[in-house]
Amino acid sequence: MTTTxxxxxxxxxxxxxxxxxxxxRRGATLVDRLVIGVTTNPSKSPMFTIEERMEMVKREVADIRGDIHVVSFDSLLMDFAEREGANMIVRGLRAVADFEYEYQMAGMNQQLNDRVETVFLMADVSLQPIASRLVKEIALYGGAIRKFVSPAVEIDVARRVSEIGRKGS
Incomplete structure (x- = not known):
């Protein structure tokens, strides 16, 4: 019997x-099924609603080969992983600061459910400085973000910035 x-x-x-x-893209090659969980984070103030973010992610991953699903969740990560039948959490790392935070989270998650492994993927060197928080800040001050996001996401962000107004004008 093969396990997915x-x-x-x-x-x-x-x-x-x-x-x-x-x-x-890289995570999808490690698993038979990749579930992208779009979540809320009480410590962040989102630019886009969860529905908008889900649609954005679905559009962006549409051409990636593999069994990829985009769902929302608002629960503990390990409860979400259990609900999805996951045996792996995929996390990206950009820098040492990411590692310290993610290492602590992986340890806590292991205490909650030791049947689910956390796998860290180092971001491509050219992509390591990119953070959504910084992309939003650059866009809000009128800077170019095309190096950091796809053309479609660049349009989404520009549209939202025009709705809420630029800073520093």
Missing amino acids: RTGVYPGTFDPITRGHMDII
Whole structure:
């Protein structure tokens, strides 16, 4: 009997960046089924609603080969992983600061459910500085973000910035 390897890649994806896409493409090759969990984060103030972020992610991953699903969740990550039948959490790392935080989270998650492994993927060197928080800040001050996001996401962000107004004008 063959067991399906299911991984979850959680995040706020506000907005989804080229860095996220790198981890999704590579993560999809490690599992039979990849579930991208779009979540809320009480410590962050999102630019896009969860529905908008889910649509953005679905559009961006549409051409990636593999069994990829995009779902929302608002629960503990390990409860979400259990619900999805996952045996792996996929996490991207950019820098040492990411590692320290992610290492602590992986340890806590292992205490909650030791049947689910956390797998860390190093971001491609050219993508390591990209963070959604910085992309939003650059866009809000009128800077160019095309190096960090796809053309479609660039349009989404520009549209939202025009709705809420630029800063520093």
